[in-house]
Amino acid sequence: MGAGDACAGVYAVIANRADFPVLLPFRPGTGGEGFRLSAWHGAAVVTALVFAVALGEAHAQAGAATPSILATMLKWTPLLAEGFALNIAMSFLAMAIGTLVGVPLGLGQISLMLPVRTSSWFVTQFFRNSPWLVLLFYCMLLLPFEVHIGNTIVPLPGWLKSTIGLSLPVMANVSELVRGAVRSIPYGQWEAAESLAYTRMQTLWLIILPQCVKRMTPPWMNLYAILTVATPLTSVVGVSEAMTLTGDILSSEGRTELLVPMYLYLLLWFFLYCYPIARATLRLEKRFQVR
Amino acid sequence: MNWTPDQPLVRIRDVVKRFGQLTVLNGISMNVHKGDVICLIGPSGSGKSTLLRCINGLVPIDSGSILVEGQEVHDPKLDKLALRRKVGMVFQQYNLFPHRTALDNVMMAPIHVLKRKRDEVEVQARELIRKVRLQGKENSYPGELSGGQQQRIAIARSLAMNPDVMLFDEVTAALDPETVKEVLVTIRQLAEEGMTCIIVTHEMGFAREVADRVYFTDGGVIVEHGPPDQLLSAPKQDRTRAFLDKVL
Numbered sequence: 001m002g003a004g005d006a007c008a009g010v011y012a013v014i015a016n017r018a019d020f021p022v023l024l025p026f027r028p029g030t031g032g033e034g035f036r037l038s039a040w041h042g043a044a045v046v047t048a049l050v051f052a053v054a055l056g057e058a059h060a061q062a063g064a065a066t067p068s069i070l071a072t073m074l075k076w077t078p079l080l081a082e083g084f085a086l087n088i089a090m091s092f093l094a095m096a097i098g099t100l101v102g103v104p105l106g107l108g109q110i111s112l113m114l115p116v117r118t119s120s121w122f123v124t125q126f127f128r129n130s131p132w133l134v135l136l137f138y139c140m141l142l143l144p145f146e147v148h149i150g151n152t153i154v155p156l157p158g159w160l161k162s163t164i165g166l167s168l169p170v171m172a173n174v175s176e177l178v179r180g181a182v183r184s185i186p187y188g189q190w191e192a193a194e195s196l197a198y199t200r201m202q203t204l205w206l207i208i209l210p211q212c213v214k215r216m217t218p219p220w221m222n223l224y225a226i227l228t229v230a231t232p233l234t235s236v237v238g239v240s241e242a243m244t245l246t247g248d249i250l251s252s253e254g255r256t257e258l259l260v261p262m263y264l265y266l267l268l269w270f271f272l273y274c275y276p277i278a279r280a281t282l283r284l285e286k287r288f289q290v291r
Numbered sequence: 292m293n294w295t296p297d298q299p300l301v302r303i304r305d306v307v308k309r310f311g312q313l314t315v316l317n318g319i320s321m322n323v324h325k326g327d328v329i330c331l332i333g334p335s336g337s338g339k340s341t342l343l344r345c346i347n348g349l350v351p352i353d354s355g356s357i358l359v360e361g362q363e364v365h366d367p368k369l370d371k372l373a374l375r376r377k378v379g380m381v382f383q384q385y386n387l388f389p390h391r392t393a394l395d396n397v398m399m400a401p402i403h404v405l406k407r408k409r410d411e412v413e414v415q416a417r418e419l420i421r422k423v424r425l426q427g428k429e430n431s432y433p434g435e436l437s438g439g440q441q442q443r444i445a446i447a448r449s450l451a452m453n454p455d456v457m458l459f460d461e462v463t464a465a466l467d468p469e470t471v472k473e474v475l476v477t478i479r480q481l482a483e484e485g486m487t488c489i490i491v492t493h494e495m496g497f498a499r500e501v502a503d504r505v506y507f508t509d510g511g512v513i514v515e516h517g518p519p520d521q522l523l524s525a526p527k528q529d530r531t532r533a534f535l536d537k538v539l
Contacts, residue, residue, distance in 0.1 A: 186386075188382060188386035191349060191382065192386035192388070192445075194349060195349060195378075195379075196375065196399075196448070196452060197372040197373075197404045198403070199372065206399065206403060211388075211390050
């Protein structure tokens, strides 16, 4: 038996028996990539918030009989919640559109037809490497404010246009996730399916993609968290989401000592929403890795 | 061409296969008749596994001819799927589908590829799992089975397609020593039932026991072939003897 065979054999035995992640095959796409929220970030925001409120209160008490910072924050909470709901709605919709278009695009990247493969690759790389804000501006400026479908007029409000803008980078990232996940499936799976007379389509749908779903879930959730914290970008193009509303609240209150606590308060909303997602992602990753 | 059972089931003539500059198969010829059990032995890189992959069309050949039941495997017009229904293959790494249970692994191809009825396939699949002595493991996932058990499910999975010939590619090379035997017993049982088998193996004792003929390949050619007792005990060629001295 030659060295190559011996290695393959030993490797297989080790990979089967031991659960050390370090011995498992490298799987692109599921590794830790980019920024992750940790409990420390939350603790920092809360501490800063408490500190800022306390400082602001001290300042306010020294002045005239203005309402306390806490009371002001509470007063505006329902409005802020409305804005935040729009952020979440946009994140849901952008993720849905991005995934629905991104999955076929990713499959296009592994197509056997060269033109399909090349164009899918190009579209993916183009949108993956464009700044999100630039894409947002493009969508705001290029998409019409309404579209005519037959005789009905469908209005395209700003929030919808910017949601489409946000879904473009999501689409490109999902496309890369799909491509990476398909490539991370061992070649033996393709070979086994081929030898059992599966067609390429059957292999993809019955064998390869079901295994990809599991591998793609953690990075996909991570992408969703990143998308959610990116939704305040739409305030730059005038969407009335939480960030814009916070600005409006501050200008209507006209109290400088509110500035820091209000933005920290907004940060806390996003943190409370995204942190559980980050935790769940981490847990799923750990569970899938040791297999 | 009309094939009749008295002709070779697999007829290989002057097959050449190159990977870039490397010639892996350099003029291989052999005949395999129905019911034959052939063992291929030889050093790693001598092209044994590649030859198996050429027989079921997983790897294209550069020249020569491979006929399976009279059909040219490397005819571009050949229905590859029809060919692969006749030729079952078992791999060194088992390659079970990890997201499906053992029973599903066995049932999927007949249902989706052969479009057979699920009930009927399930009866056959359970029968095959019993045959490889893994009854009770139907609902286990591959990750929950030992290497030897996975390999036996892989054999059942291939058999579910009712192939005419089975190819075994170093099926015990990745197994723990204590589970090698259970897999070899399964293959021997198949061979005794008359299944045509082409087996690439490093288990010389097994080859001696089960094979009708043993082929020794080295450097992309068949150096020598013959009945196992003769080839393994009294090889005519020096290269064969040198190899056997190393492994026995």
